[in-house]
Amino acid sequence: MLRNIIVTMKVTPKPEEIVFDPVTKTVDRSKASNEINPADKNALETALQLKDKYGGKVIVVSMGPPFWEPFIKLAIAMGADDAILISDRALAGSDTLPTSLALAKAISKIGDYDIILTGEESSDGGTGQVPPGIAAWLGIPHVTFASQIEMMEKGRARVKRTIKGGYEILEVETPFLASIELGCNTPRFPDFRRKRWAEREFKLKVWTLADLGLSPEEVGFKGSATTVETLIERKPPERLKRKITGPPEDIAEELARILKSLI
Amino acid sequence: MTLNIWVFIEQDEGVIEESSLGILSRAREVAEEKGGHVTGVLLGSNVAGEASRIGKYGAHKVIVVEDPILAYYHSEAYAQVMESLIKERDPDILLASATRNGRDLLGRLAVIFKTGLQAHVIHFEVDREGYLVGHVPGFGGNIVAVVKNVKGRPQMATVALGVFRAQELWGEAEVEILQGRLDPSKFKVRRVEVVRRGAVDISKSKRVVVAGMGTGGDLKLTSELAKLLGADIGVTRPLADIGAAPRDIQIGSTGVSLKADLALVLGASGAPHFVSGIRDVKTVIAVNKDPEAPMLEYSDYYAVGDLFEILPRLIEKLKR
Numbered sequence: 001m002l003r004n005i006i007v008t009m010k011v012t013p014k015p016e017e018i019v020f021d022p023v024t025k026t027v028d029r030s031k032a033s034n035e036i037n038p039a040d041k042n043a044l045e046t047a048l049q050l051k052d053k054y055g056g057k058v059i060v061v062s063m064g065p066p067f068w069e070p071f072i073k074l075a076i077a078m079g080a081d082d083a084i085l086i087s088d089r090a091l092a093g094s095d096t097l098p099t100s101l102a103l104a105k106a107i108s109k110i111g112d113y114d115i116i117l118t119g120e121e122s123s124d125g126g127t128g129q130v131p132p133g134i135a136a137w138l139g140i141p142h143v144t145f146a147s148q149i150e151m152m153e154k155g156r157a158r159v160k161r162t163i164k165g166g167y168e169i170l171e172v173e174t175p176f177l178a179s180i181e182l183g184c185n186t187p188r189f190p191d192f193r194r195k196r197w198a199e200r201e202f203k204l205k206v207w208t209l210a211d212l213g214l215s216p217e218e219v220g221f222k223g224s225a226t227t228v229e230t231l232i233e234r235k236p237p238e239r240l241k242r243k244i245t246g247p248p249e250d251i252a253e254e255l256a257r258i259l260k261s262l263i
Numbered sequence: 264m265t266l267n268i269w270v271f272i273e274q275d276e277g278v279i280e281e282s283s284l285g286i287l288s289r290a291r292e293v294a295e296e297k298g299g300h301v302t303g304v305l306l307g308s309n310v311a312g313e314a315s316r317i318g319k320y321g322a323h324k325v326i327v328v329e330d331p332i333l334a335y336y337h338s339e340a341y342a343q344v345m346e347s348l349i350k351e352r353d354p355d356i357l358l359a360s361a362t363r364n365g366r367d368l369l370g371r372l373a374v375i376f377k378t379g380l381q382a383h384v385i386h387f388e389v390d391r392e393g394y395l396v397g398h399v400p401g402f403g404g405n406i407v408a409v410v411k412n413v414k415g416r417p418q419m420a421t422v423a424l425g426v427f428r429a430q431e432l433w434g435e436a437e438v439e440i441l442q443g444r445l446d447p448s449k450f451k452v453r454r455v456e457v458v459r460r461g462a463v464d465i466s467k468s469k470r471v472v473v474a475g476m477g478t479g480g481d482l483k484l485t486s487e488l489a490k491l492l493g494a495d496i497g498v499t500r501p502l503a504d505i506g507a508a509p510r511d512i513q514i515g516s517t518g519v520s521l522k523a524d525l526a527l528v529l530g531a532s533g534a535p536h537f538v539s540g541i542r543d544v545k546t547v548i549a550v551n552k553d554p555e556a557p558m559l560e561y562s563d564y565y566a567v568g569d570l571f572e573i574l575p576r577l578i579e580k581l582k583r
């Protein structure tokens with residue numbers, strides 16, 4: 001029987017819907033639709049499979065604004081047992097250092113965990129730095145880019161990690177953290193009845209800095225070790241965008257001609 | 264005060280990761296501009312022989328730490344060795360390649376030293392006050408944040424793969440060899456198996472045929488076409504996810520960035536995370552049955568139609 005399995009989860013805007021304003025040099029996320037960070041869905045699925053096999057309680061931890069609540073409820077509908085949202089105005093502007101700190105504090109407060117699962121990286125920031133960061137704050141081992149976890153005899157797990165040219169199998173002692181590879185499994189759909197229950201009755205716990213014993217100086221802009229000076233748009237190169245249409249035979253003919261001229 | 268820049272030289276079973284050498288060359292340029300000193304840090308087992316040749320890529324000095332456990336990347340062992348080296352020598356800046364292992368290591372070290380870490384920068388310099396300033400791409404690569412490290416030492420960054428060329432412009436490095444003396448029984452992680460298919464590097468291929476989900480995961484037509492064009496094969500991320508192709512030939516923000524003259528992209532929608540991997544390709548030709556997929560924006564030629572109808576005919580014509 002596993003103890004708590006903790007899944008960190010964030011909500012990210014769809015990258016194709018982000019608009020950059022070159023005048024104000026700001027990113028407008030307001031028109032983009034949001035989703036559970038794709039890799040975190042894979043992490044949640046991994047956690048639920050572990051629970052199905054070895055027992056335990058799956059608890060989602062998220063650090064973000066209140067509007068994330070419906071997405072967290074979606075994770076509950078998928079099968080998570082409980083969820084905590086760390087939300088506090090002072091957290092705005094946190095880089096990966098205070099982000100991993102706040103998540104680690106919340107995880108310590110939940111306590112009694114065997115496994116912490118994160119996504120390999122987030123689809124907006126995409127640093128992949130938060131997972132090893134959390135493990136460092138907690139002083140536990142970590143495995144990044146994991147695609148499979150199996151429990152062995154008491155207190156040990158076998159983790160498959162992607163490496164250049166293939167993979168390695170690592171044996172790790174619990175408690176440990178693993179960042180889960182994007183796309184390594186197919187996240188289950190939310191259960192319809194559970195979804196209705198989550199929306200109407202599930203009570204999301206919201207923790208503030210005070211609940212974590214953190215001061216405003218340790219997080220947000222003040223607690224971060226990096227600052228963003230400015231944003232630059234990096235436009236993709238201009239392309240010809242020449243459409244080739246017609247019956248397949250003609251298209252093939254035209255493609256062959258273009259290809260032959262290029263090689 | 265001289266600026267003391269360290270570059271983590273990644274190796275696996277004695278084979279040095281080339282992207283680390285490119286970072287050395289860039290670090291040396293920065294050092295020469297600012298009056299600094301570049302040290303390569305090489306952890307491994309029986310790798311000392313490699314050390315002096317690293318000088319020509321820009322290292323003034325190479326610190327080698329030898330231990331059997333360090334033969335391949337081990338998260339705990341590497342973090343422990345780096346932590347004690349950094350505590351002892353106090354470098355100003357630590358850079359590593361943004362490989363899986365580089366990100367794993369620096370992600371942990373940054374918290375240990377409570378310092379700033381910039382992710383997969385595509386450019387870096389050091390400003391007048393000695394702060395590391397790097398360009399960090401986000402949202403799949405179309406927006407770049409200019410990020411400055413303001414707190415903590417050493418200032419850290421991982422560097423995106425393939426942005427800096429390894430240049431053989433300098434001489435021999437001074438080499439210092441240390442023994443790791445690590446106790447394997449202390450570690451909580453242990454490698455029990457490794458499986459390698461042999462990594463193919465398509466980052467420098469001249470021509471690449473890229474298969475997307477539109478191929479259904481069957482690479483037969485793609486391979487045939489690649490052979491006729493003298494091209495290598497690449498895939499979009501979902502194909503690597505389903506195991507249709509190895510991760511090493513996946514193109515995009517979480518894969519390889521191509522530098523090819525020609526990319527023929529078959530049945531890919533053109534998602535931001537994918538197209539960031541083909542921005543440096545000279546000519547992009549796409550085949551897609553959707554006349555308006557985002558891929559159109561990123562193509563020079565965009566053939567509208569079913570690839571299963573077009574490709575066999577194209578193959579016939581190329582054979583002639």
Ligand SMILES: Cc1cc2nc3c(=O)[nH]c(=O)nc-3n(C[C@H](O)[C@H](O)[C@H](O)COP(=O)(O)OP(=O)(O)OC[C@H]3O[C@@H](n4cnc5c(N)ncnc54)[C@H](O)[C@@H]3O)c2cc1C
Binds near residue numbers: 474
């Ligand atoms: C954090 C993060 C990182 C990511 N990193 C990467 C990355 O590095 N690389 C990457 O590729 N993706 C990456 N992705 C995934 C990316 O967002 C897209 O999901 C992916 O690129 C889509 O792959 P695709 O174009 O092959 O498939 P789809 O989006 O499913 O597109 C398939 C296309 O094929 C066309 N098609 C279908 N059938 C046919 C046919 N018979 N003939 C012709 N055309 C046909 C369709 O019209 C469609 O446009 C990442 C995502 C996240 C969240």
Ligand SMILES: Nc1ncnc2c1ncn2[C@@H]1O[C@H](COP(=O)(O)O)[C@@H](O)[C@H]1O
Binds near residue numbers: 064117128
């Ligand atoms: N604000 C956050 N709340 C919860 N989890 C997070 C947060 N930021 C990062 N993570 C976790 O860390 C992983 C890697 O994120 P990143 O380091 O930002 O690329 C994500 O997939 C999440 O699982």
